[in-house]
Amino acid sequence: MVIHYKCQSCGDDMAFDSKSGMLTCPSCGRRDQIEEIPEEFITARFTDDEAKEYHCQNCGAVLITEKSTAATSCSFCGAGVVLADRLSGDLAPHKVIPFTISKDEAAKAFRKWCRNGLLTPKGFMTGDRIKSITGMYVPFWLYDLNSRVQARALCTKVRVYESGDYIYTETRYYDVFRDINLDYVKVPVDASKKMNDELMDKLEPYDYSRLKEFKMPYLAGFLAEKYDYSDEELAGRAEAKVAPYIESYLSSTFAGYNSVSYQMKSIDMKKIKSQYVLLPVWMFSYDYKGKQYIFAMNGQTGKIVGKPPLSTKKIAGWFAGIAGGTFFILTVISQLVAGGGI
Amino acid sequence: MMKRQAGNWIVLILLICLFTGLPKTVFALSGAGPHIFDEAGLLTEAEKEELEELAARLGKERETDFLIITADGMDGKDIDRFTGEFIDRRYKEKVPIVVLALDMETRDVSVLAFNEARRDFGETKREHVLEEVIPYLSAGDFYGAFFTYLQLSHELMGIPPEKWTVPEQGTAPETAVQKEPPESIFTQWWFHVIVSLVVAGVTVSLMAYNSGGRVTVNSATYLNANTSRVLNRSDQYLRKTVTKRRKPQNKSGGPSGFGGGGGMTSGGHTFSSTRGKF
Structure with missing residues (x-):
């Protein structure tokens, strides 16, 4: 139909x-x-x-x-x-974030972005060889994940103080236990086979306050994809995305200790729900020296990602400039310090 | 015949004069008597013998007596005075002597240079010896300390004062400060080059890495702060351990943190000393 x-x-x-x-x-x-x-x-x-x-x-x-x-x-x-x-x-789809950036705005922002590349070759910056700009709704699964984290660790607090001719190092040992509930909501994972996962991950974050009930007319005039992977298939990717966040939260609860050695750590992660949503992405195809480069722009926030070509000349220039500058500053500082010492 | 005999006698007398006159000092010092006076009983007999042999051999090479004097309390006397009196009792000749003196009661350690050794074994050399020896003493390794002292003193005595770049005792502190900067790697040009290259390399790599867009989500982006929290926590104190170590010698405020002194003993030996604690 x-x-x-x-x-x-x-x-x-x-x-x-x-x-x-x-x-x-x-x-x-x-x-x-x-x-x-x-x-x-x-x-x-x-x-x-x-x-x-x-x-x-x-x-x-x-x-x-x-x-x-x-x-x-x-x-x-x-x-x-x-x-x-x-x-x-x-x-x-359950929800959709409509485009807030129009095609013209996207093209303009992209050209500006190309010019700002510090390492991109001059020809690329001024070439303006945008082959195509495509507005596309990319299917994503948004996962709500609940994690119950329990950890027990042997921790130490070290205090160093001086008394008389001696330096004392006092080490206090603690048995520390943490029971943490962590909810991560709307963790996005792109569900389209066509889309480069790394590129899509870098497009985050989307502003979820603008999530709307899905209506077909939002898609009129744009390309849209349906999901290739089910929410079950991609649950692992969502969990992998959240895993480092859990680790950092856990270690933040051990603040104040000088050393932490875990004796028990259990992370029980459950999927609470998953929503199928369409998120707006502007795709740019750019020709440079016979090669095609693909860039993506978050259709809501305007963030641009994608690997531009790198100019060896510019890299060498920056390298020489920074190295020379640093060397100069170091020399001046050491001269000042040596001079001020006398 | 008579004339010939008289000639022989003259030659003989001249030879004796020559032999006794020139290397007089050699005979007067090394080999003569013990070098290790371990009143505090810090060494075993075997260790003492070994060190004695070493001191005799090294002393002979440098025409200097390297002595080690230990005591468990010095009758309330200052370590330098005690050592000075000790030297007065044993040496009539003003020969070069280097002494490492220990007082186990006050835990003072002093390196003293007597007579001609004052010139050849200046303050910075003595400080150097103390710096090397004190860690052994603090650790209770007296044999190691004495062995190091003998070896190092022998080595330093072999370097003429004019070649030993560090100035002698009594010089103003600024000369000592001047020698410091060239030793610090932070002022070396090659160090600057390395740092510059590393900084530039890291910066450019980061620029290249970030040229494709950065990840701008963090652990807080998707966290539901309302429901995420620590439900239960306990921090049970178990035990504590305390370790102690000696404060390192404070090197600021002058050429060194070691004390120094000098003068003349009642027996007429001039000396200079550098001392510290262990």
């Missing part, structure tokens, strides 16, 4: 506008509140047969989609379409 939002005033294709947060018609400027548009398909179940071939509701052309595509534009007429059956039933 393909859903296509047609303007009720002029009949043009409507798309989501990141500025107003409404479904907007680019021709006549009509705006519709997304909350008011009926969502009859969200709970519907579709048979497999129906999902085999999609036809654009606007022009009738066959939509070229991948298996995981949930929203796209018609390659023929350009109308934004949503593939409802890939967003319904089990595949229905």
Whole structure:
């Protein structure tokens, strides 16, 4: 089932506008509140047969989609379409964070970011070879994890004091026990096979206060993916993300001790719930010297990630500059100290 | 015949004069009498014999008497005075003598240089010996301390004062300060080069690493602070241990933290001393 939002005033294709947060018609400027548009398909179940071939509701052309595509534009007429059956039933997202950065803003911010790279080659900075900018809703699982941590450790407090001609080192030993409840909420893990995990992790954090109930019109005009991995499959990644946080929390409860040696440590982690959400990402494809570079921007906060090419010349320049500067400062300091000593 | 005999006599007398005259000091010092006077009984017989042999041999090479004097209380006398009187009793000749004196009661240790040894065994040399010897003494390893003292003194006596860059006793402190900076690696240019290269390397690596965007979430980002807390804690005190060690000699406030002294004994021996505690 393909859903296509047609303007009720002029009949043009409507798309989501990141500025107003409404479904907007680019021709006549009509705006519709997304909350008011009926969502009859969200709970519907579709048979497999129906999902085999999609036809654009606007022009009738066959939509070229991948298996995981949930929203796209018609390659023929350009109308934004949503593939409802890939967003319904089990595949229905709970929440969505709509784009707050428009395509133009994203392009502008990205060009600025390119120019600010301290180690990026000059040609890359000024080249302005953005091949494509794609607004994409990436499927994420948000996990709420509860951890019960119990630890017992032998700790020491060391005090050094002087008395007479002697220096005394006093070591006090303690048997320390901690029982901690830790809740980590909405830990995001990207559920799309296509997306680079490292890139997606760096895009965090998203502002969850802007999480909205999922409505299909949010996707109009953007690409969207459905999840490739279930929440069960990705629970391990969420736990791995949280594990270092738990360790640091635990060790923070041992503040004040000079040494801690654990004798017992048990971390019992449980998944309380998981939510399927779509998070906005601008994807940039950039050509430089025959190679394609992929960058991603958090569609809500504007944070940009991705490895730009590095300029050997600039690296050498910085290295020489910093080394020379440090050497100069050290020399001056040592001269001053030696001079001030006499 | 008579003339020839007389000639022989003259040669003989000249030879005797030559032999007794020139190396007079040698015969007067080393080999003559013991060098180890262990009144406090810190050494075993075997150790004493070994050290005695060593002191005799090393002393001979340097034409200096290296003595070790220990006592368990010095009749209320100052360690330098006690040692001076001791030297007066044993030596009539003003020969070079170096002494390591220990008082087990006050835990004083003093290195003294008598007569000509004052010049060859200046304050900084004596301080150097004390610095090396005191750790052994503090640890109760007296044999090790004496052995080190003999070896080191022998070595230092072999360095002429003009080649031993450190100035002699009585010099103003600033000369001693001047020798310090070149020893510190923080003022060495090669150290600066290494530090600069390391700083630059780390900075550039960090820049390159962070060029792809940094991770800006931390342990607090996803923590629900309302429900996350320590439910139960206990800190049970078990026991305590105390260890003690001697304060290191304070090196600030002058060329060294060691005390010094000098003068002339009632028997006419001039001496200089450097002392510390162990």
